[in-house]
Amino acid sequence: MSSPSVVPMFVAGRWSEPRVERFGKVFNPSTGQVQAQVPLCGPAEVDLAVQAAAAALPAWAETPAVERAQVLFRFREILERHAEDLAKIVTREHGKTLAESRASVQRGIEMVEFACGIPSLLMGQTLPNIASGVDCETVRHPVGVCVGITPFNFPAMVPLWMFPVALACGNTFVLKPSEKVPLSAVRLGELLAECKVPAGVFNIVHGGKDCVDALLNHPLVNAISFVGSTAIAKYVYETGTRNGKRVQAAGGAKNHLIVMPDADLDQTAKAIQAAAFGCAGERCMAGSIAVPVGSIADRLVESVCEKAAAMSVGPTDGAATFDMGPLISREHLDKVTSYLDVGKKEGATLALDGRKAGKGDGFWVGPSVLDRVTPTMRVAKEEIFGPVLSVVRASTLDDALAIGRNCPYGNGASIFTRSGYAARQFKQHFNAGMIGINVGVPAPMAWFPFTGWNQSFFGDLHIQGIEGVHFYTRQKMTMTRWFASAQDSHHDPIWKG
Numbered sequence: 001m002s003s004p005s006v007v008p009m010f011v012a013g014r015w016s017e018p019r020v021e022r023f024g025k026v027f028n029p030s031t032g033q034v035q036a037q038v039p040l041c042g043p044a045e046v047d048l049a050v051q052a053a054a055a056a057l058p059a060w061a062e063t064p065a066v067e068r069a070q071v072l073f074r075f076r077e078i079l080e081r082h083a084e085d086l087a088k089i090v091t092r093e094h095g096k097t098l099a100e101s102r103a104s105v106q107r108g109i110e111m112v113e114f115a116c117g118i119p120s121l122l123m124g125q126t127l128p129n130i131a132s133g134v135d136c137e138t139v140r141h142p143v144g145v146c147v148g149i150t151p152f153n154f155p156a157m158v159p160l161w162m163f164p165v166a167l168a169c170g171n172t173f174v175l176k177p178s179e180k181v182p183l184s185a186v187r188l189g190e191l192l193a194e195c196k197v198p199a200g201v202f203n204i205v206h207g208g209k210d211c212v213d214a215l216l217n218h219p220l221v222n223a224i225s226f227v228g229s230t231a232i233a234k235y236v237y238e239t240g241t242r243n244g245k246r247v248q249a250a251g252g253a254k255n256h257l258i259v260m261p262d263a264d265l266d267q268t269a270k271a272i273q274a275a276a277f278g279c280a281g282e283r284c285m286a287g288s289i290a291v292p293v294g295s296i297a298d299r300l301v302e303s304v305c306e307k308a309a310a311m312s313v314g315p316t317d318g319a320a321t322f323d324m325g326p327l328i329s330r331e332h333l334d335k336v337t338s339y340l341d342v343g344k345k346e347g348a349t350l351a352l353d354g355r356k357a358g359k360g361d362g363f364w365v366g367p368s369v370l371d372r373v374t375p376t377m378r379v380a381k382e383e384i385f386g387p388v389l390s391v392v393r394a395s396t397l398d399d400a401l402a403i404g405r406n407c408p409y410g411n412g413a414s415i416f417t418r419s420g421y422a423a424r425q426f427k428q429h430f431n432a433g434m435i436g437i438n439v440g441v442p443a444p445m446a447w448f449p450f451t452g453w454n455q456s457f458f459g460d461l462h463i464q465g466i467e468g469v470h471f472y473t474r475q476k477m478t479m480t481r482w483f484a485s486a487q488d489s490h491h492d493p494i495w496k497g
Contacts, residue, residue, distance in 0.1 A: 007038045007182045007206060009045060010189045012052035013199025018045045024179045024208070029095035029326040030315035032361035038179045041207040046174075046214035049203040053145045053172035054220045056200030061142045061170040065119040068168055074195040075164070076112040083109065086187055088317075090155050093181045095325040095363070097316045100279050101156075107446070108160030111464070114446040115164035121469045122169065131493040135480045140473040142170035143246060144222030147215045149176045149236065151228045152328050153282045153385075155184035161450075161463050162225045163202060169472040171223070174203045176215060180328055182206050216240050223472065225463060226250065227284075229383070230409070230455050237458035248459040248471055250284070250452055252383040253411030257287040257440065258400045258426060260417035261294045267438075268416040269303035272389070275414070275440035277308060277367040280324055281336075281387035284456070285412050285434070285443045289373075289380060290391045291400045297393045301371050304389065305352045308367035313357040326363040327386060333363040336386030343370040343379040343390070354387060375403050383409070397422055405431045410453030412442050433457070 007026065008015040018039045026036040039045075060068070079086070087101035096104070124138040148162040155177065163173045177185035189204050205211060215221060216239045223246040226236045230251030240247040257272055275287030292300045316325035327333045337355055344350050351369040358364025365387060373380050373390040380390050394400040404413060414436030415426040423437045433451035436442030444450055449462035461471035481493070 004034050004036045007036050007186060009039065009041065009049070009206060010186070010193075010202070010204040011049045011200075012055075012203070013193070020045065026093055026180065026182060027329060028092055028317060029328055030092075030317045030362045032330070032363065035092065036183060038182050038206050040179065040211065041205045042210045043214040045205055045207075046211060046218060049174045049205045050145060050215070050218045050220050052200035052203055053174050056198055057142070057145060057172045060167075060172055060198060060201050063170070065122055065168070065170070068170065069116050069119050071195050071197055072112055072116045072164055072168055075192055076109060076116060078191050078194055079105075079109050079112060082187075082191060086156055086184065089184050089187050090181075091316050091325070093183045094152065094155055095316055095328060096279055097322060097325050100325075104154050104157040108157040110446040111157075111160045112164045114465075115168040118165065118168035118469060121466060122473065124475070130479070133481055134493050136477065137480075138475050138477050140169070141476055143472055143474055144171060145174065145220055146171045146223045146225065146472060147174045147176065147221050149212055149215070149224065149226045149228070150178060150185070152178040152180040153279065153284075155181035156188060158227050159185055159188060161227075161468075165468045166225075166472045167197075167201065169469060171472055172201050172203075174205060174215065174221075176205055176207065176211055179206055179208055212236070213239075216245070217243055221245060223247070224249075225471070227463070233458050234455075246471065248461055248463055249457070250450065250463060251456050251458065252385070252409060253284045253286075253452070253456050254289060254381070254383055254407050254409045255285060255287050255411055255432070256400075256404050256407070256413045256430070257290045258394075258397070258413070258415045258430075259290060259292045259296055259300055260397065260415065260419060260422050261296045262418045263296065263416035264418070265296065265299055265303055269300065269307055271414075271416065271438070271440035272300075272304050273307045273311075273367075276304075276389040277311065277324060277387045278441070280327055282328065282385055284452075285441050286385075287414065287440055288384065288388070288390060290389055291394050291403060292391065293394050293397055293400055297391070301351055301369065301391055305369050308352055308369065308389075311367055313354070313364060313366045315360065315362055324366065324387065326358065327365060328363065330363055332386070333365060336384055336388060337365055339379050339382075339384050339386075339388055340368055340370070343373065343377065346377040346379070348373045348377060348379065348390070351391075375406060381408075397425060401426070401429050407431065408455045411456040412436065412452075414439055414442055
């Protein structure tokens with residue numbers, strides 16, 4: 001058996017295997033087998049990538065916005081042609097079902113479509129004669145060399161949240177994908193390279209903390225986009241801003257699903273099943289806490305457990321079709337399953353135990369439900385990032401809203417109800433940035449920002465939508481005055497008395 005191939009880095013338009021001493025393993029989570037080795041790059045490799053991006057910046061920034069958009073139109077077309085291939089790569093290195101991978105690739109393509117229209121969003125504002133004989137205008141300019149540090153859970157979609165918008169705005173880019181799932185990023189780089197992107201405009205480096213630190217501290221990096229856990233998001237934000245960089249850092253979550261007594265039970269249980277156990281719970285928009293209000297609690301738990309127990313769990317990289325795939329790694333599997341014991345020890349009831357799901361050497365755990373959880377338990381406070389649903393019962397809507405106010409996170413939350421009043425109260429008062437009303441996963445489409453609050457986001461301008469465009473640009477204001485004659489120049493029309 002041949003040794004696993006080495007994942008290449010992409011710098012200045014060339015693929016190469018960096019000469020590093022340390023490598024990580026890229027697993028196929030469905031089999032537990034190593035499929036590639038990823039180089040753990042350090043400051044030297046990071047410097048090569050950043051220097052390449054910096055060298056390419058002046059010419060790319062001066063490239064007309066319409067021509068930059070044409071590159072992205074080509075990229076969108078080639079992504080459509082290779083979407084199935086890309087989805088299979090996502091499944092092999094992450095473990096998602098193929099249907100989930102296809103959907104994530106499609107959401108990424110939507111971001112490219114959004115980026116194709118960015119020239120219209122780069123237009124500035126003008127006001128002639130803002131003072132006597134003085135015209136004023138604003139123009140958006142690129143920020144500079146931008147960095148994307150992306151997580152393991154969406155190997156293609158999250159990078160596509162970032163670099164198409166950054167490139168359309170005239171920036172150059174260095175992508176550092178998760179070392180657990182670098183193969184999708186490499187494929188994106190290969191497809192983008194076919195679209196006549198100038199060398200150095202887009203680059204890829206691989207690695208762990210040393211690589212991240214080198215990017216955060218590099219003097220030529222101007223902006224950093226990050227998606228990952230809250231602890232690292234906070235670290236990236238604090239380190240990057242301390243070094244004078246613009247940073248948007250999306251962190252973890254503990255998303256609440258409030259169920260009112262008047263909710264359609266079957267539809268709600270299906271929505272909670274998808275929100276809690278879709279993508280094996282490995283997403284920051286997963287519904288991880290169900291909050292049934294009043295008399296619906298017992299029936300809801302019974303219905304969710306019945307539907308979840310019927311889900312098939314198995315290898316996603318073969319011909320068979322399963323409802324849920326494996327977790328990303330053995331270490332993460334051990335962490336997720338340990339929370340089931342933690343919940344029981346703290347007094348919760350294990351209503352559904354998924355630890356016997358799956359077969360073979362993959363990283364298996366099935367849907368699991370912990371009932372009668374209280375807000376002070378670890379399973380209610382800590383992000384598990386797996387297919388574990390905690391049920392926290394509430395007596396009233398006000399009690400349910402209070403539970404949300406005490407949560408340190410604030411990514412998303414949903415309510416299931418037929419009551420317009422309850423929906424309005426929830427929409428107005430729940431402490432989260434993305435709200436769903438009878439929608440289990442209120443993740444925004446490309447044209448709207450991913451608006452996490454509290455410890456779920458660090459920064460001012462969010463990823464996606466017009467906020468993404470504003471993050472990757474900075475405004476320049478120009479005031480212009482032309483004199484009719486030399487006699488007109490003796491006074492200041494702006495600061496006149």
